[in-house]
Amino acid sequence: MGTKFLTSTQGSSMQSMLRVVLFGNTGADKNNVIKSMLIGENLTGEKNGLCTLYKSERAGRRISVVEAPGWHGHSQQTPENIKEEITRSVLLCPPGPHALLLVIPVKTLSEEPSVGEMNAAEMHMELLSERVWKHTIVRFACDEGVEEPTIRKHVQSAEKILEKCGGRSHVLQTSACGSQTQTSELFQKIDSLVEESRGDVFIPQAYYELIQKKTQEASGATELRQRRGSLQHNPPNVNKHKGDSEEKKSAETARHSDDGSKITMDFTQFVLILMGAFGALLGSVAGAENGVRGSFIGVVFGIFVGVLVALFIMYVYTHFYSKQTTQSAS
Structure with a gap:
């Protein structure tokens, strides 16, 4: 003392x-x-x-x-x-x-x-x-x-x-x-x-x-100052919810993009198969007048032409229609 x-x-x-x-x-x-x-x-x-x-x-x-x-x-x-x-x-x-x-x-x-x-x-x-x-x-x-x-x-x-x-x-x-x-x-x-x-x-x-009593008050004041100092050095992230929302939105966009890519791939395969089958059918009918040989050649030629037509359709869709749709959505 x-x-x-x-x-x-x-x-x-x-x-x-x-x-x-x-x-x-x-x-x-x-x-x-x-x-x-x-x-x-x-x-x-x-x-x-x-x-x-x-x-x-x-x-x-x-x-x-x-x-x-x-x-x-x-x-x-x-x-x-x-x-x-x-x-x-x-x-x-x-x-x-x-x-x-x-x-x-x-x-x-x-x-x-x-x-x-x-x-x-x-x-x-x-x-x-x-x-x-x-x-x-x-x-x-x-x-x-x-x-x-x-x-x-x-x-x-x-x-x-x-x-x-x-x-x-x-x-x-x-x-x-x-x-x-x-x-x-x-x-x-x-x-x-x-x-x-x-x-x-x-x-x-x-x-x-x-x-x-004074010691407890001083201790409480010290704890309060420490909390305030902690808040000053580590302020709460006021944009947290906004960031979480944007992150969620980005994840959803990426998911939709992945889903769109998958749908596009499935659609491409479907068009190729459909056009190939349609071309084969037309070729076989056209070559049937020349017998079996003519029918076979017609099928091959029809598939080839059908695939070319399908590729052309997909090219037009990808480079023109798909871009316009994306820009409209943005």
């Missing part, structure tokens, strides 16, 4: 600006978490509604921490003003927080959190949308003197939430809240989270929907 990266002496990438929002139920000791991030800093924050904004600068890093209002234990009947403030908390560090810390307190004398408490934490986080888990780290804030078995019980109770946020978690021991090691570990996990999400920050749902 345009955030500048710095490189620490350990070689891990760190961001010059760090924006974090803290969530947790009422009574969760979120102040210990804030102290662990803003060591030695004045914790007097700026009140904004029910949220509190803390700002600091450490080792060249500008840090903004927003404390969101808590909810009551395992109650899922949250007042509307609390829901609104939880949603508004992510708007106090624009363009959006790099990480969301869900604080789960680990008390010395208490057993692990109830299923109802974990369900309430899950429900309140998802007021920000399902996308919230991509940017969430679960922070177990332990009282001083809490033993390892108690911590493990709390981690097991939060198993469903940890699964949703990819297992990202961090344990804060109260006795070590001012430790440089504690702070470095937290910052390293936040930096790793930012690297995983390729620098993306959590965008509030209203902005996210607006971005999606």
Whole structure:
């Protein structure tokens, strides 16, 4: 999102600006978490509604921490003003927080959190949308003197939430809240989270929907421009039907021409045969006066004369009558 990266002496990438929002139920000791991030800093924050904004600068890093209002234990009947403030908390560090810390307190004398408490934490986080888990780290804030078995019980109770946020978690021991090691570990996990999400920050749902709408509109406009460009480079053939009609007409003309040629050929053969037969008949009748020999000669001569007459008739038809008929048709 345009955030500048710095490189620490350990070689891990760190961001010059760090924006974090803290969530947790009422009574969760979120102040210990804030102290662990803003060591030695004045914790007097700026009140904004029910949220509190803390700002600091450490080792060249500008840090903004927003404390969101808590909810009551395992109650899922949250007042509307609390829901609104939880949603508004992510708007106090624009363009959006790099990480969301869900604080789960680990008390010395208490057993692990109830299923109802974990369900309430899950429900309140998802007021920000399902996308919230991509940017969430679960922070177990332990009282001083809490033993390892108690911590493990709390981690097991939060198993469903940890699964949703990819297992990202961090344990804060109260006795070590001012430790440089504690702070470095937290910052390293936040930096790793930012690297995983390729620098993306959590965008509030209203902005996210607006971005999606603008993206869809831009995509639709791009598709429309591509279609227009395609039409400009490949315009529709407005003469297509005309060309098809002319092509059809040419095919029909060629077919009629072929049919005409066939008819002409058949007619020629018919005329030759007819005239030959007619000439043979006349020749045989004329030569019959001279006997059989005369009749035979008459037939041959008659066929010859008949063929000549037929050829003459076809010549006249082809060179005169047929041309006149074609010109009249044109």
